[in-house]
Amino acid sequence: MTFLYQVINGLQVGSIYALVALGYSMVYGIVNLINFAHGDIIMVGAYCAWLAMMKWGAPPWISILFAIAFCTVLGMTIEKVAYKPLRKSPRISLLITAIGVSLFLENLAQLVFTANPQRFPTIVTLPSIQLGSRQLSATTIMTIVVSVFFMVVLSFLVNKTKMGKAMRAASEDEATAQLMGINVNHTISFTFAIGSALAAVGAILYCSAYTQLSPLMGVMLGLKAFVAAVLGGIGSIPGAMIGGLVIGLAESLTKGYISSQLADGVVFGILIVVLLIKPTGLMGRSMNEKV
Amino acid sequence: MEFRFKTRTKYLINTVAVLALYFFLMFLQGDVLTRYQSKMLIPVGIYIILAVSLNLAAGFLGQLPLGHAGFMSVGAYTAALFTKNVALPIAVSFPLGLLLGGIVAAIFGILIGLPALRLRGDYLAIITLGFSEIIRVIILNLDFTGGAFGLRGITRATDFTSVFICVVITIAVLHMLIKSRHGRAIIAIRENEIAAEATGIPTTYYKTLGFTVSAFFAGIAGGLYAHYLGILDAGTFGFMKSIEILVMVVLGGMGSMIGSVIAATGLTLLPELLRGFDNYRMVIYSLLLVVVMVFKPSGLMGTYDFSLSRSIESIINSRRRKAAKKEGVSHDSHT
Amino acid sequence: MTPILDVANLGIDFGGLQALDDFNIQVYNNEIVGLIGPNGAGKTTVFNLLTSVYQPSRGSIALEGKKTKGKNTYQVTQSGIARTFQNIRLFKDISVLDNVMVAMHNGMSYTLAEAVLRLPSYWKQEAAARRTAMDLLAVFDMQGVADAKAGSLPYGAQRRLEIARALATHPKVLLLDEPAAGMNPSETAELMTTIRSIRDRFNIAIILIEHDMSLVMGICERILVLNYGLVIAQGTPEEIRNNPLVVEAYLGKKDSDGKKGIQAS
Numbered sequence: 001m002t003f004l005y006q007v008i009n010g011l012q013v014g015s016i017y018a019l020v021a022l023g024y025s026m027v028y029g030i031v032n033l034i035n036f037a038h039g040d041i042i043m044v045g046a047y048c049a050w051l052a053m054m055k056w057g058a059p060p061w062i063s064i065l066f067a068i069a070f071c072t073v074l075g076m077t078i079e080k081v082a083y084k085p086l087r088k089s090p091r092i093s094l095l096i097t098a099i100g101v102s103l104f105l106e107n108l109a110q111l112v113f114t115a116n117p118q119r120f121p122t123i124v125t126l127p128s129i130q131l132g133s134r135q136l137s138a139t140t141i142m143t144i145v146v147s148v149f150f151m152v153v154l155s156f157l158v159n160k161t162k163m164g165k166a167m168r169a170a171s172e173d174e175a176t177a178q179l180m181g182i183n184v185n186h187t188i189s190f191t192f193a194i195g196s197a198l199a200a201v202g203a204i205l206y207c208s209a210y211t212q213l214s215p216l217m218g219v220m221l222g223l224k225a226f227v228a229a230v231l232g233g234i235g236s237i238p239g240a241m242i243g244g245l246v247i248g249l250a251e252s253l254t255k256g257y258i259s260s261q262l263a264d265g266v267v268f269g270i271l272i273v274v275l276l277i278k279p280t281g282l283m284g285r286s287m288n289e290k291v
Numbered sequence: 292m293e294f295r296f297k298t299r300t301k302y303l304i305n306t307v308a309v310l311a312l313y314f315f316l317m318f319l320q321g322d323v324l325t326r327y328q329s330k331m332l333i334p335v336g337i338y339i340i341l342a343v344s345l346n347l348a349a350g351f352l353g354q355l356p357l358g359h360a361g362f363m364s365v366g367a368y369t370a371a372l373f374t375k376n377v378a379l380p381i382a383v384s385f386p387l388g389l390l391l392g393g394i395v396a397a398i399f400g401i402l403i404g405l406p407a408l409r410l411r412g413d414y415l416a417i418i419t420l421g422f423s424e425i426i427r428v429i430i431l432n433l434d435f436t437g438g439a440f441g442l443r444g445i446t447r448a449t450d451f452t453s454v455f456i457c458v459v460i461t462i463a464v465l466h467m468l469i470k471s472r473h474g475r476a477i478i479a480i481r482e483n484e485i486a487a488e489a490t491g492i493p494t495t496y497y498k499t500l501g502f503t504v505s506a507f508f509a510g511i512a513g514g515l516y517a518h519y520l521g522i523l524d525a526g527t528f529g530f531m532k533s534i535e536i537l538v539m540v541v542l543g544g545m546g547s548m549i550g551s552v553i554a555a556t557g558l559t560l561l562p563e564l565l566r567g568f569d570n571y572r573m574v575i576y577s578l579l580l581v582v583v584m585v586f587k588p589s590g591l592m593g594t595y596d597f598s599l600s601r602s603i604e605s606i607i608n609s610r611r612r613k614a615a616k617k618e619g620v621s622h623d624s625h626t
Numbered sequence: 627m628t629p630i631l632d633v634a635n636l637g638i639d640f641g642g643l644q645a646l647d648d649f650n651i652q653v654y655n656n657e658i659v660g661l662i663g664p665n666g667a668g669k670t671t672v673f674n675l676l677t678s679v680y681q682p683s684r685g686s687i688a689l690e691g692k693k694t695k696g697k698n699t700y701q702v703t704q705s706g707i708a709r710t711f712q713n714i715r716l717f718k719d720i721s722v723l724d725n726v727m728v729a730m731h732n733g734m735s736y737t738l739a740e741a742v743l744r745l746p747s748y749w750k751q752e753a754a755a756r757r758t759a760m761d762l763l764a765v766f767d768m769q770g771v772a773d774a775k776a777g778s779l780p781y782g783a784q785r786r787l788e789i790a791r792a793l794a795t796h797p798k799v800l801l802l803d804e805p806a807a808g809m810n811p812s813e814t815a816e817l818m819t820t821i822r823s824i825r826d827r828f829n830i831a832i833i834l835i836e837h838d839m840s841l842v843m844g845i846c847e848r849i850l851v852l853n854y855g856l857v858i859a860q861g862t863p864e865e866i867r868n869n870p871l872v873v874e875a876y877l878g879k880k881d882s883d884g885k886k887g888i889q890a891s
């Protein structure tokens with residue numbers, strides 16, 4: 001039973017990683033940028049929901065919508081202001097800009113909300129399930145269900161809609177997509193919007209699970225999610241989902257059976273092994289330069 | 292005829308300039324700066340070593356390693372454990388410890404570089420980040436490193452002079468390396484790896500070499516850092532530290548040593564200069580970063596390569612040209 | 627006389643597709659050989675196999691009797707096969723002189739320690755290499771732009787610099803991949819003279835891929851025609867010009883009168 005419990009826990013945190021990893025992966029696919037600020041958008045989403053509920057007394061569903069809306073706009077704004085001017089610059093400059101945006105959000109949050117962690121209120125109050133000798137909280141189940149729901153929606157969006165087709169075309173070859181009449185600027189904006197909205201959802205799920213939020217909460221969460229995206233094959237949507245679940249399970253099982261201190265080490269160890277065997281991740285396409 | 296210094300004169304000029312800078316900084320510390328300000332010169336020097344050495348791997352070799360803090364921590368712990376456990380006077384054990392720290396970091400550089408350098412770009416970044424995080428986790432879980440409690444009681448042997456010497460050696464060695472057939476091979480890999488291989492450059496060897504030399508100096512910087520603070524905490528060598536160093540390199544200009552020196556100095560001092568605005572300083576720092584990148588994506592100095600003797604030459608030459616012009620004009624009026 | 631380059635039954639498959647099959651060639655010193663054929667015929671694939679960018683699925687390559695199998699690209703270059711690229715691959719952000727100096731890497735022997743300590747071996751070899759590099763640039767009339775960034779050169783000069791860089795590795799066989807691409811007729815004519823003079827001056831064999839028939843017919847002593855990965859004809863320019871198979875490969879099918887060959891235009 002303990003094993004099952006650890007697996008379910010792993011699926012819970014893994015599905016959050018997967019949601020966040022999708023944001024990294026989609027953005028990387030389309031602009032080739034490790035969006036370092038993505039983790040901090042999660043943090044902003046968490047503070048939005050917390051503000052709405054605790055300070056303004058809004059009901060949870062309004063607060064959640066507010067968080068999603070705010071993050072969506074924030075994601076698009078960051079792209080327009082900080083990334084778009086650098087689209088033709090060396091990639092490393094773009095990366096440093098993303099790091100700058102990330103530091104800016106973290107420090108601004110510390111300035112506004114102080115560095116002290118805040119308590120996140122419970123949103124769902126459902127009875128927990130007895131699993132052998134352990135309790136399985138409703139939040140856990142909810143997290144997995146909600147994540148799966150959003151992944152299905154996203155897959156539909158990317159594979160079946162016109163905008164999804166534009167996204168895939170632009171990530172394949174931006175110049176050609178433009179020649180085919182696709183508005184690449186809109187498509188990139190849209191990608192950032194979707195990624196940020198998913199980050200907000202991830203933020204609320206994360207805070208429900210760990211009932212705490214702080215200005216630096218996005219750093220490690222973002223890093224793990226990014227690792228998940230790379231592990232799955234960056235740019236690949238199913239890859240991000242699989243990567244997230246693998247990382248979540250590995251972390252949970254290490255914590256349960258070996259040592260919680262080694263969990264991060266194991267996560268990065270898996271990443272290194274996978275990259276050395278398959279340099280573009282589990283589901284990634286190989287990219288060899290033609291001579 | 293353009294004026295050119297003889298090679299020997301150039302070396303003499305540089306030696307004099309370095310000595311002059313040393314005595315100037317010593318004078319500043321004695322009479323102008325406060326104790327606190329003087330002390331800041333040490334981290335400035337340490338960050339210069341870190342930035343310049345990372346620039347070799349990032350700017351000159353053209354790779355994107357995100358694990359410099361990992362090599363720094365290896366050097367720091369190695370050097371600190373050496374001076375703590377060896378029954379030698381600190382004047383002997385400290386330089387030996389620094390060297391050992393550099394060597395062990397370089398060995399890690401080879402061990403990590405050989406597999407990691409098969410990957411490119413962002414994948415290399417993430418795999419080096421992964422390795423450096425693993426180093427951190429391991430240090431946290433070992434007994435002899437002090438684990439999560441940190442390593443205490445390290446002799447504070449790092450002073451201005453030792454840092455200054457290390458900075459000069461680092462810059463000199465890297466400069467000599469870059470201006471040689473080995474350095475040209477490294478730069479050729481940055482420019483076009485396929486063409487480099489096709490012109491007979493063993494690219495894997497030179498990628499590993501660049502990466503290893505870079506790690507070696509990061510290890511030295513780590514040793515200086517350990518003996519500056521007197522206490523080590525594995526937590527300080529997280530990926531944010533690697534990013535901090537990378538920011539210095541990119542801001543200064545990839546492939547510009549003087550750029551790295553200026554950026555490392557500026558970014559180490561900036562938070563101190565902004566002390567008056569304590570709450571806002573990190574916000575300002577991050578905004579500045581974005582603004583510089585948006586308006587000057589190639590960094591402050593681009594790939595500019597500073598040479599004191601060349602600057603003097605060009606001043607002399609432009610003076611001579613002006614003088615020659617005047618003479619030419621007076622000649623004309625005579626005829 | 628033994629051939630300097632001996633290629634036998636060379637072939638490579640890319641995922642089921644035979645990109646090249648049964649390719650044979652013996653190249654002798656001081657020869658200029660042309661490799662022509664329609665786009666996608668496998669010409670550049672031959673160069674990639676000769677320089678170990680790809681490892682062949684079948685067959686063997688021997689340079690001066692020594693097999694190159696299992697060698698890396700840089701080892702093949704060191705043993706004497708140098709090349710240029712169809713899409714120019716210069717070291718754009720460094721000087722023209724340094725581009726050539728990079729290629730002289732293996733001609734120098736000072737160690738890293740000797741370089742860092744600036745021992746006499748460093749100074750001596752660097753000075754000698756610099757002189758050689760300048761001489762080489764002079765062959766291409768480029769000594770005046772030695773300090774310019776390679777990427778800032780006009781197109782034709784970039785192509786010539788690539789040849790100079792390849793020559794700096796002291797090759798025995800030089801592979802030129804479309805050296806005249808993008809050049810105007812007068813530049814092409816000049817290039818022909820240069821290629822001949824390179825051969826005479828450095829005593830090397832040259833294999834070139836080219837679509838410009840005036841150049842191919844003008845300087846090649848022997849021509850191989852590839853189509854769909856197979857050699858469909860080989861011979862002197864005159865023979866190739868009148869070979870019906872070649873005409874068919876280029877024009878789709880025989881002309882009605884069957885006499886028109888490829889015109890040197």
